[in-house]
Amino acid sequence: MAELIVALDFPAADSALELAGRLRGTVPWCKVGMELFCQAGPSVLARLRDMGFHVFLDLKFYDIPHTVAQAVRAAARHGAEMLTIHTQGGERMCCEARQAADSAQPPLLFGVTVLTSFGPGQMPGIEREPADFAAQLASMAAGWGLDGVVCSGQEAAGIKARQPGLRCLCPGIRPAAAAADDQCRIMTPAAAVAAGADYLVVGRPITRADDPLAAARAILDEMHTC
Ligand code: C5P
Numbered sequence: 356m357a358e359l360i361v362a363l364d365f366p367a368a369d370s371a372l373e374l375a376g377r378l379r380g381t382v383p384w385c386k387v388g389m390e391l392f393c394q395a396g397p398s399v400l401a402r403l404r405d406m407g408f409h410v411f412l413d414l415k416f417y418d419i420p421h422t423v424a425q426a427v428r429a430a431a432r433h434g435a436e437m438l439t440i441h442t443q444g445g446e447r448m449c450c451e452a453r454q455a456a457d458s459a460q461p462p463l464l465f466g467v468t469v470l471t472s473f474g475p476g477q478m479p480g481i482e483r484e485p486a487d488f489a490a491q492l493a494s495m496a497a498g499w500g501l502d503g504v505v506c507s508g509q510e511a512a513g514i515k516a517r518q519p520g521l522r523c524l525c526p527g528i529r530p531a532a533a534a535a536d537d538q539c540r541i542m543t544p545a546a547a548v549a550a551g552a553d554y555l556v557v558g559r560p561i562t563r564a565d566d567p568l569a570a571a572r573a574i575l576d577e578m579h580t581c
Contacts, residue, residue: 357548357578360384360411361571362526362558363403368395372402374567379406382571384437386411386556397433409436413556415467417441420448424455431455431462439505442466442492449499463522466496467505471527474539485540486510490517497521508542508550515551526556530574533560544577 361382365371371391378385385408387399392414400410412435416423423440430438440452449466456464468489475484486509493504493514503522506514511523525547527538535541536559547555557574564570 357552358383358554359571359575359578360386360524360554360556361561362386362388362413362556364388364390364558364562366390366394368399368402371395371399372406374562375403375406375408377568378561378571379408381568381575382408382561384409384411384554386413386558388413389415400434404434410434411437411556412462413439415439415441416452417444418448420444420451423448424451427452427455427462427464428458431460435462437463437465439465439467440501442468442496442501442504446495446499449496449501453500463502465503465505465522465524466492466499466501468492468496468510469506469540471507471525471540472537477539486513490514493518493521503553507540508547508552508555509540511547511550511552522553523551524554524556525552526558528555528557528560528574530560530570530577544574545580548578 359382363371363385385403403410412430416426469485473485489506489510490513496504497518505524507527508525527541529541531543561567561570
């Protein structure tokens with residue numbers, strides 16, 4: 356059964372925690388990304404865990420292997436249960452991150468393939484179709500021992516067919532009537548679940564809704580009727 360993650364992209368801890376309080380008991384996971392983390396620091400992870408959420412720290416590490424491994428260790432110590440690194444950081448970076456995660460309280464380690472904000476022809480210096488490139492990066496991520504990949508729902512079925520053990524975490528989720536915002540490779544919650552997504556990451560369609568709890572419930576209903 357796919358799980359819902361709400362992206363708490365807020366400029367301050369107070370507003371993020373206030374929204375989280377409204378979703379507590381309904382949405383199992385919160386995502387802390389670079390905006391909130393840079394503003395609030397690691398303490399926000401503990402506060403969300405104390406509220407009963409699973410916590411996903413989405414900082415998309417991409418650096419030399421040693422630096423990424425040390426960052427993974429630190430993030431795990433702060434209670435992140437799921438982390439992201441960039442698959443384009445390559446084999447050594449991903450394998451050292453894997454080892455670092457295993458030596459800590461092991462968080463799930465996901466590799467970002469191609470950001471869902473990229474459409475065809477938009478990746479700098481890369482001519483390939485995003486879906487094709489994402490599939491190749493996913494197969495490398497599986498070989499490097501990552502738990503899963505971040506990909507568009509549009510790529511999930513192909514990735515799952517080739518690497519059934521690899522989890523697919525899909526942002527770029529938009530209910531049928533919602534605005535795409537800056538996302539490009541989007542999918543509805545139902546279509547992403549039908550394609551095999553294990554986790555759906557949803558930000559603005561929930562956080563900017565007039566009634567965030569109702570918006571989250573509608574997405575969960577759509578996910579569970581697949
Ligand atoms: O508001 P929206 O639903 O577009 O938020 C999507 C979230 O998922 C954002 O926090 C963004 O950082 C994250 N994300 C993404 N695409 C990726 C990886 C993460 O949109 N490939």
